[in-house]
Amino acid sequence: MTSDTSLTPEHSQPSAPGHYSPFAHLTTPNAPLYRQVMRAFLAAKERFAVHLRPEDVYAALDAGSRPADLEAVTQALDKLVGWGNLRADPDHARVTAVEDFYRRRFIYQLTRAGEAAEAALGTYDEVLGRRGELQAVALHDIVTQLRALLVIAAEDEPDPAMTYVALSVLTARFTDLADNARAFMGSLQRTIDLHGIEVEAFLAYKDRLIQYLERFIQDLITLGGRIALLIAELEEQERVGPLLRLAAAREAADAAPEDAERAETVAYERWAARWSGLAEWFVSGEGRESQARLLRGRALSSIPQLLAVVRQLNERRAGRSDRSADFRTLARWFAQAPDDAARHRLWRVAFGLHSSRHLTVDADTLAERTAAPEPASTPWSEARPLRISPQLRRTGSYERRGRPRRVADRGEAKRRLAEIAARQMEETRRARDRLVTGGPVRLSRLGELEPLAFQLFLRLLGDALATWRPGTTTTAATSGDGSMEIRLTALDDGSTAEVRTPDGVFCGPDHLIDIVDLTSGQGDRAAPASAPVPLPAPRRDTAPQLAEDR
Amino acid sequence: MSGPLAEVLDGQRQADLQKAARALLKEPLLTADGPYADEFKLVRRHTAELREWFERNVGWTLRTDADAARLRKTPGTLTDATHPAREAARSALPFTRRRYVLLCLALAALERGEWQVALGRLAEQVVLAAADPELVAAGITFTLERRDERLDLAAVVRLLLRLGVLRRVAGDEDAYVSGSGDVLYDVRRRVLAGMPASLRGPSIVEAEGFEERLVEMTASTVLDSDELRFRAVRWKLTRILLDDPVLYYDDLTDDELAYLTRQRGFITARINELTGLVPEVRAEGIAMVDPMDHLTDARMPEQGTHGHITLLLAGHLARAAGAVEPAELAARVREMAVEHGGFWSKSAREPGAEPELVEQALDRLVALGLAERTEQGVVPRPALARYAVGEPVVRERGRPRRSATTEQPVQDVQPVQDER
Numbered sequence: 001m002t003s004d005t006s007l008t009p010e011h012s013q014p015s016a017p018g019h020y021s022p023f024a025h026l027t028t029p030n031a032p033l034y035r036q037v038m039r040a041f042l043a044a045k046e047r048f049a050v051h052l053r054p055e056d057v058y059a060a061l062d063a064g065s066r067p068a069d070l071e072a073v074t075q076a077l078d079k080l081v082g083w084g085n086l087r088a089d090p091d092h093a094r095v096t097a098v099e100d101f102y103r104r105r106f107i108y109q110l111t112r113a114g115e116a117a118e119a120a121l122g123t124y125d126e127v128l129g130r131r132g133e134l135q136a137v138a139l140h141d142i143v144t145q146l147r148a149l150l151v152i153a154a155e156d157e158p159d160p161a162m163t164y165v166a167l168s169v170l171t172a173r174f175t176d177l178a179d180n181a182r183a184f185m186g187s188l189q190r191t192i193d194l195h196g197i198e199v200e201a202f203l204a205y206k207d208r209l210i211q212y213l214e215r216f217i218q219d220l221i222t223l224g225g226r227i228a229l230l231i232a233e234l235e236e237q238e239r240v241g242p243l244l245r246l247a248a249a250r251e252a253a254d255a256a257p258e259d260a261e262r263a264e265t266v267a268y269e270r271w272a273a274r275w276s277g278l279a280e281w282f283v284s285g286e287g288r289e290s291q292a293r294l295l296r297g298r299a300l301s302s303i304p305q306l307l308a309v310v311r312q313l314n315e316r317r318a319g320r321s322d323r324s325a326d327f328r329t330l331a332r333w334f335a336q337a338p339d340d341a342a343r344h345r346l347w348r349v350a351f352g353l354h355s356s357r358h359l360t361v362d363a364d365t366l367a368e369r370t371a372a373p374e375p376a377s378t379p380w381s382e383a384r385p386l387r388i389s390p391q392l393r394r395t396g397s398y399e400r401r402g403r404p405r406r407v408a409d410r411g412e413a414k415r416r417l418a419e420i421a422a423r424q425m426e427e428t429r430r431a432r433d434r435l436v437t438g439g440p441v442r443l444s445r446l447g448e449l450e451p452l453a454f455q456l457f458l459r460l461l462g463d464a465l466a467t468w469r470p471g472t473t474t475t476a477a478t479s480g481d482g483s484m485e486i487r488l489t490a491l492d493d494g495s496t497a498e499v500r501t502p503d504g505v506f507c508g509p510d511h512l513i514d515i516v517d518l519t520s521g522q523g524d525r526a527a528p529a530s531a532p533v534p535l536p537a538p539r540r541d542t543a544p545q546l547a548e549d550r
Numbered sequence: 551m552s553g554p555l556a557e558v559l560d561g562q563r564q565a566d567l568q569k570a571a572r573a574l575l576k577e578p579l580l581t582a583d584g585p586y587a588d589e590f591k592l593v594r595r596h597t598a599e600l601r602e603w604f605e606r607n608v609g610w611t612l613r614t615d616a617d618a619a620r621l622r623k624t625p626g627t628l629t630d631a632t633h634p635a636r637e638a639a640r641s642a643l644p645f646t647r648r649r650y651v652l653l654c655l656a657l658a659a660l661e662r663g664e665w666q667v668a669l670g671r672l673a674e675q676v677v678l679a680a681a682d683p684e685l686v687a688a689g690i691t692f693t694l695e696r697r698d699e700r701l702d703l704a705a706v707v708r709l710l711l712r713l714g715v716l717r718r719v720a721g722d723e724d725a726y727v728s729g730s731g732d733v734l735y736d737v738r739r740r741v742l743a744g745m746p747a748s749l750r751g752p753s754i755v756e757a758e759g760f761e762e763r764l765v766e767m768t769a770s771t772v773l774d775s776d777e778l779r780f781r782a783v784r785w786k787l788t789r790i791l792l793d794d795p796v797l798y799y800d801d802l803t804d805d806e807l808a809y810l811t812r813q814r815g816f817i818t819a820r821i822n823e824l825t826g827l828v829p830e831v832r833a834e835g836i837a838m839v840d841p842m843d844h845l846t847d848a849r850m851p852e853q854g855t856h857g858h859i860t861l862l863l864a865g866h867l868a869r870a871a872g873a874v875e876p877a878e879l880a881a882r883v884r885e886m887a888v889e890h891g892g893f894w895s896k897s898a899r900e901p902g903a904e905p906e907l908v909e910q911a912l913d914r915l916v917a918l919g920l921a922e923r924t925e926q927g928v929v930p931r932p933a934l935a936r937y938a939v940g941e942p943v944v945r946e947r948g949r950p951r952r953s954a955t956t957e958q959p960v961q962d963v964q965p966v967q968d969e970r
Binding site: 092094095096097098101102322323324325326327328329330331332333334335336337338340341342343344345346347348349350351352353354355356357358359360361362363366374376377378379380381382383385386388392393394395396397398 | 575576577578579621622623624625628629630631632633634635644645646647650651654655657658661662664665666668670671679682684685688689690713719720721731732733734736743745746747748751752753755760763764767768792793794795796827828830831832833834837838839840841842843845846847848849850851853854855857858859861862865868890893894917918932933934935936937938939
């Protein structure tokens with residue numbers, strides 16, 4: 001399963017494995033950058049992140065000292081790959097843009113040699129990361145030793161020797177556990193990340209992997225919780241401090257007398273650091289997850305990944321024969337087929353993607369046949385043929401199609417509308433003309449009004465009366481559409497006015513009215529005259545009482 | 551539960567099952583996010599029953615998973631050339647030799663590839679694969695540098711998109727064809743895995759001859775008992791009836807015919823139950839006809855210019871005594887254009903369009919098992935008679951003809967159905 005060899009970079013294996021080539025980066029001009037990059041990987045490793053993309057590394061670099069662009073980091077990464085400090089694997093993450101697909105994408109991880117170089121550089125005394133199994137026993141041992149410590153701490157005078165031994169064993173077991181867990185998770189991740197892995201190798205590893213994961217998670221959940229409790233119990237009431245001091249004192253006992261004090265301090269600091277390392281491993285603090293928890297999450301999340309690999313492998317194995325070979329064979333056959341007809345036949349047989357194909361029958365024919373079935377021995381030519389609508393036979397369409405319908409001519413309708421509008425305008429104009437008084441007149445002189453003119457009049461009157469307030473004797477108003485003006489003046493002579501319409505008689509107290517058509521251009525005519533004609537004293541109740549006589 | 555409610559539910563279930571079966575017969579590869587998502591759900595719901603039916607009655611396997619449902623249809627006859635792969639575009643042109651080869655090479659590359667692929671990368675892999683000496687010997691070379699070659703590849707990819715093997719993520723094929731861009735796809739491996747339909751993978755077929763290869767690809771296990779032989783016969787007959795328009799007794803061997811004669815009622819009833827197709831049994835053969843006019847990719851009668859010409863030519867052919875030369879049919883089309891041309895598309899009325907029209911009509915008639923092309927000309931097959939028109943009858947009573955089509959001469963003589 002050599003999946004896509006073109007993606008495998010030539011430098012995925014360290015070139016020329018010189019014995020100390022992982023140290024080569026120390027002597028180049030760019031050494032500080034390389035050191036930073038490597039530290040980023042170590043830091044990531046502490047978080048069990050094994051693979052880093054260039055962007056991750058870039059982000060992890062100190063803001064102050066990081067290069068201007070990602071490209072420099074990518075180059076540095078490739079250099080480190082060349083020296084064998086890092087390993088590059090094709091990045092299979094899904095992309096959403098064509099350019100990203102073509103960009104050489106790799107994910108990087110520490111090689112063991114690189115890791116060792118870093119470790120050596122940092123401490124000079126650590127060995128290459130061990131690669132072991134998880135020791136469930138280690139967790140049990142830690143529990144045991146913690147319990148022992150609790151017992152010791154409960155005594156009035158803790159025994160230094162016992163304290164020291166218990167703490168030493170605890171430290172040793174814990175160191176083992178942490179290293180192994182780290183190595184294990186690293187190798188687990190590497191395995192899962194390999195997409196093009198050989199099937200057999202994978203399947204062989206799979207069971208072991210799942211077993212590990214099961215046990216690992218189980219232990220971490222059960223024992224990890226218990227350990228966390230024990231640690232909390234010890235840390236309560238400051239019981240740990242004295243124990244650590246005891247152990248430190250014992251360790252410093254061999255030192256020269258003049259160094260004793262300093263040695264004890266150093267030893268205590270070391271023990272305190274170990275203890276806090278242990279505590280941090282199992283106890284989540286504020287804003288910080290315990291390593292155990294991280295590890296657990298990591299292990300849990302690796303199961304779906306593992307399943308994805310299994311599924312992919314299964315899919316590839318689902319075919320009886322090698323499907324890729326099948327397709328290549330088919331390509332040959334298509335090329336060698338004598339003619340297009342043969343190729344179409346081959347297509348049908350090899351892929352079977354065609355639709356089923358059937359003649360149809362219409363409901364009428366079917367009903368007819370059900371009513372009077374044809375004997376099975378009737379030849380087609382003598383059986384009743386299919387009922388096909390003469391319309392379809394004549395025109396090729398079930399609907400009467402004929403000449404394509406022209407764009408509908410709305411001219412007539414438009415003309416009619418225009419006529420109506422014109423008529424209405426004319427009527428309105430006439431009504432207005434009718435109402436225009438050409439100066440103040442008495443309401444009673446208005447005479448008979450056509451319905452349209454009367455409506456207009458009523459509207460005008462309404463507009464005018466809307467401005468009428470008690471005590472008003474004269475008012476002027478403009479109609480809602482601004483086309484007419486009405487001036488209304490109350491008369492105090494008690495006379496009544498009647499306006500006749502075809503529908504009835506409109507009557508009320510007489511008023512003096514002056515209606516002006518503002519649109520007629522001669523509206524100005526009346527304007528100066530608008531000064532109210534001197535009128536008799538206002539009546540108390542000036543509002544005209546209009547009542548329609550039915 | 552009993553009573554009307556149970557009956558209604560049962561009827562509903564039966565209708566759903568029928569719908570699912572018809573969907574599968576029409577689109578043997580249904581995807582969950584494809585155009586037939588509803589049908590896909592029905593198929594998923596009735597998978598067990600459908601699988602059992604197809605396994606038992608036609609020996610077709612049905613595989614369903616969350617992404618796709620695939621009915622692997624083995625055809626009942628190997629000689630039918632009327633089901634080509636077609637362009638996914640509207641023109642739906644049949645695939646050419648180069649496109650078929652490209653399609654297979656592309657599938658081979660996808661099969662070995664990753665979850666995503668870019669069209670440019672796929673093209674590179676296809677070019678590599680095309681270096682196969684056997685392909686070169688057959689005269690096939692691909693460089694995919696010329697525009698028409700890239701068009702071919704784009705057509706192949708579009709077919710795969712339609713089938714749901716690929717899903718476009720970014721870009722479009724036109725840009726690739728014009729050389730200005732590229733396209734990124736997700737490969738849906740499970741749909742891809744469902745592509746081949748043959749019982750035996752071609753890579754394990756050893757036959758050298760074309761026909762033998764087809765036979766070997768579809769051959770089932772050794773038929774060493776009567777029971778197996780009968781089953782093979784039943785499968786073949788059911789496959790033809792289920793998948794093809796007409797089964798002619800002529801095309802069967804004696805054994806097959808004998809079996810069919812005995813089992814006809816049973817087989818057609820089974821098909822009717824699953825699909826709602828109705829048997830039209832005649833002296834010359836059986837057609838499972840579809841009252842719903844849906845389960846087909848070629849219709850007759852059909853509206854539109856081509857459907858109309860096909861129908862008219864069918865009438866003409868049905869009356870013909872024997873083989874008819876295509877040239878004669880073309881002349882007939884020219885005559886018909888006088889009478890009916892007003893209803894046709896403009897391009898169909900143009901002089902010189904006749905041979906092309908005749909070809910299209912004949913393609914359809916052949917595909918529907920209604921005619922046959924021979925050396926002598928086109929020979930009508932018996933079922934064509936179902937479209938025959940009786941002799942023109944002169945209508946005595948002058949029906950009021952409110953003809954909206956005044957440019958048509960008013961005819962006194964009108965073809966009517968022969969009401970025998």
